[in-house]
Amino acid sequence: MGEVFLDRDVLSGEDEERLAALAAEVRELTEAMVHTRVSPAEAASVAAEVAALTARLNAARRDRPPYGTVGANGLDRQIANPVTGRLNPIAPPVNFEVCEDGIVRAEFTLPSVYEGPPTFVHGGVSAMIMDQVLGMAAAATGTPGMTATLETRYRRPTPLGVPLTVEAKASRVEGRKIYADGTICGPDGRVTVEASAMFIAPQIRPDAL
Template sequence: MKGMKPFQPDEATDAEVAAEAAAFGPLAQAVRELADAALRSTVDAATAREATARIQEVTARLAADQLPGSYGVRYRPDGQGRPWGNAVIGLRNPIAPPLDPVREGERSEGRISADFDLGAVYEGPPGLVHGGVVSLILDQMLGQAAGSGGRPGMTGTLTIVYRQGTPLGPLRAEAWIDRSEGIKTWAKGHIVGPDGITAEAEGVFILPRWARELIEKRGPDAATPAYYE
């Protein structure tokens, strides 16, 4: 796809992957907690300014040695992606909650679920999750359901129907493959809050050309990447 970086193999060993997760997973989590505190803090202006300066120092140290661009997705030799930069599920991405969807049932159904908690930084209307954050999470869940069922693709169309406000706090998301035809897969899903379903989604996911070529090259029996975003 236009603008997309070329397929990027993951050359890290298992031990290197584990070491990166152990060092940078907690770093991302610390930034998540800082983001929440920075938003909700009522300290005086001098304390806020001092905090700003200390954060800038840490940023300078971390940025002294960094990737030239975005994190991208590294693909393991078995075809599985390591999407640690992903805005929803990325282990290393501080704006990702992050979700950790688990597969349920038969692979062909592509059924997945995730339990997660959304705090103050995900707010839209007072006390509620931003309607666009609801769509962000459902886009990821539906795309990942398609991939989990062996039908990975990029979002073609996404429709969200909002049934009630989604309160900040503990939530659950579920998604599954509804049907598929050629390179298109239709997935559905919803978010469940304390008072039931808050929003429902349907999306069409389309296998991009570069992924089709890759799958052809590898043969139909090779594992496919679970998702492309």
């Protein structure tokens, strides 16, 4: 099943594609779940079938989620991440692109499972997406870190079901601290959410090398 990286499995491209296809189906099931009004008997019957599929997947199980894929673009560690991981069915369908100028961006549309106020994206979901994109912008400086502070400002409600744009860029690096800023914009180009974050790069302990 591929190499091991930091005690995690690293997948082949083929394995990743097959599991991403499965994750996409589980996403559809999740969306169907929050909308269904089937009878109690049918819901119970589907639940039993889901449990049987869970058992089939657990028949061959990793100790930890896989951590990346070795491909043409090098090691991508995001494949099971809860915000952008293709292999993680809870992740919103956000595929970030890291541009040469250090800007990280994505276009995406959120379905109803991410709803907070009626017809709008949950504020916590927007914050989660901002943490991810700001962290990727920080990492694009060459100094990845863990979030130390995240400040999210909500300018107007973010609508579900329409194309949104998220963008972020690091503003400065001071020693182990990396600062980044970003926005989510609605289809009219107006900013709905602004965020700023500070990340701290881990100290590399000699015994970890």
